[in-house]
Amino acid sequence: EVQLVESGGGLVKPGGSLRLSCAASGFTFSSYSMNWVRQAPGKGLEWVSSISSSSSYIYYADSVKGRFTISRDNAKNSLYLQMNSLRAEDTAVYYCARESSGWSPFQHWGQGTLVTVSS
Amino acid sequence: VIWMTQSPSLLSASTGDRVTISCRMSQGISSYLAWYQQKPGKAPELLIYAASTLQSGVPSRFSGSGSGTDFTLTISCLQSEDFATYYCQQYYSFPRTFGQGTKVEIK
DSSP states (O other): OOEEEEEOOEEEOTTOOEEEEEEEESSOGGGSOEEEEEEOTTSOEEEEEEEOTTSOOEEEOTTTTTTEEEEEETTTTEEEEEEOSOOGGGOEEEEEEEESSSSOOEEEEOOOEEEEEOO | OOOEEEEOSEEEEOTTOOEEEEEEESSOOTTOEEEEEEOTTSOOEEEEETTTEEOTTOOTTEEEEEETTEEEEEESSOOGGGOSEEEEEEOSSSSOEEOOOEEEEEO
């Protein structure tokens, strides 16, 4: 069974940093592209970043470019999101999501981790 | 950037109704469109991909159609468990984009 478990969320002050992790199990992690998607309270879904299976291709939403860094460790079956210079508008539940194959829809999602940016 | 217009934003319906949700793209995306269902406090779930292919385990009352710029999600006979928020998403190009969402509520 595919499992994605996010961790690392919490309360951080504006301008601060946070590192999210997503632990994957139940599939060959190194074979799949991975993504971060966020959802602000009461709002819709917003794609944040994608990384290919071997980390060769990385993409970011304009809203986080230059502040967030996506990475993965295939030996540890883990996906990461380093978030710097956090702003109030980054407050959201952050989901990691696995694509079905290549670049494709998000077939599997974690339960999400809440990031709150507030003074 | 491919912009998406999803409508309506709110849909009031009764159990047994047939409902349709529309998603329009600012440019053609062939059939690289997915639909997701999200219930409160839960992660989204993939319903349909490639515009019209039902994800495994999804009931057949859900269907998708369209290609290019205009897409539709149809629920043929609304069940109580279908009251949720639905999102379209294009995966034709980066940045990936989602529609604004359609909340299907009980009339």
